[in-house]
Amino acid sequence: MANVMVPFTNGKGGVGKTALACSYAAARAHEGADVILADTNEGQQTAMAWSAVRAHNDILPKVRVQPANTREALEMVGRCDVLVVDTPGWNDKGTLLLARKSTFMVIPTGPSPTFDLAPTVKLLHGLRAEGIETWRMGVVLSRFSNDDKIRDSEEELARTYLREAGQGQGGYTVLEGSVRNAPAYGAGLAEGYGLTEIDRGRGLADEARGMMNTISKGVSAALQKLMRLEKELGAFRSNPGKGKERDGGRGR
Numbered sequence: 593m594a595n596v597m598v599p600f601t602n603g604k605g606g607v608g609k610t611a612l613a614c615s616y617a618a619a620r621a622h623e624g625a626d627v628i629l630a631d632t633n634e635g636q637q638t639a640m641a642w643s644a645v646r647a648h649n650d651i652l653p654k655v656r657v658q659p660a661n662t663r664e665a666l667e668m669v670g671r672c673d674v675l676v677v678d679t680p681g682w683n684d685k686g687t688l689l690l691a692r693k694s695t696f697m698v699i700p701t702g703p704s705p706t707f708d709l710a711p712t713v714k715l716l717h718g719l720r721a722e723g724i725e726t727w728r729m730g731v732v733l734s735r736f737s738n739d740d741k742i743r744d745s746e747e748e749l750a751r752t753y754l755r756e757a758g759q760g761q762g763g764y765t766v767l768e769g770s771v772r773n774a775p776a777y778g779a780g781l782a783e784g785y786g787l788t789e790i791d792r793g794r795g796l797a798d799e800a801r802g803m804m805n806t807i808s809k810g811v812s813a814a815l816q817k818l819m820r821l822e823k824e825l826g827a828f829r830s831n832p833g834k835g836k837e838r839d840g841g842r843g844r
């Protein structure tokens with residue numbers, strides 16, 4: 593299995609970064625992947641707290657969560673199949689360093705245009721301006737209404753908002769579906785479960801599995817693209833003249 597790095601980031605606090613990072617780590621561990629979750633939120637260490645409760649409640653599979661600053665997290669790349677990184681509720685230089693080295697950055701956002709979508713777009717624009725490709729960032733609609741009708745209208749509004757914001761930027765990637773803000777999810781997370789492990793008879797686990805699979809597909813697609821680009825770059829480096837011949841000798 594290739595090594596991937598998947599940070600969960602948004603300077604906006606409380607959008608579900610830790611909940612989704614822990615859930616994604618648990619979901620990949622269920623598939624047999626060797627996973628490390630780096631908790632870079634040194635002030636709160638909520639992923640660490642989640643893993644302590646998970647261990648206390650003997651929930652399997654075990655998820656390895658380690659405290660780390662950004663530099664330490666970057667050094668963990670390659671030490672496992674899947675390096676998940678939980679980040680704090682602010683953006684700093686570390687956000688960009690993680691984005692540059694990530695396979696696919698997951699950006700959870702809540703539904704409010706003013707309080708969630710505006711700061712999310714600010715982050716997306718900022719990362720774009722630094723050259724991070726839109727296919728390496730996936731927005732996850734998180735903590736949307738638990739009421740189906742309200743959730744549908746929140747989703748429509750958010751998708752329109754993000755589509756319009758992405759015009760002229762190459763179009764931002766907004767992953768399919770949304771994660772509802774369900775009391776059962778909140779209770780299960782507090783007991784050390786991931787979202788895919790919380791059912792309570794409402795199909796919540798299935799819905800969460802759908803989102804985790806969508807994230808995995810985004811990660812796989814980005815990995816394929818990165819490997820293809822690396823191969824092309826390697827071929828160019830070992831024979832730089834070839835490209836010139838192919839493009840009709842431009843730049844000679």
Ligand SMILES: Nc1ncnc2c1ncn2[C@@H]1O[C@H](COP(=O)(O)OP(=O)(O)OP(=O)(O)O)[C@@H](O)[C@H]1O
Binds near residue numbers: 606608633777
């Ligand atoms: N889908 C959900 N349904 C219900 N509760 C949720 C859901 N996602 C997260 N929560 C709860 O909402 C609160 C905030 O979530 P979380 O800590 O994951 O956000 P965060 O983005 O990591 O916040 P911070 O920026 O402070 O690190 C937590 O109490 C968490 O358990």
Ligand SMILES: [Mg+2]
Binds near residue numbers: 633678679680681
């Ligand atoms: Mg958090």
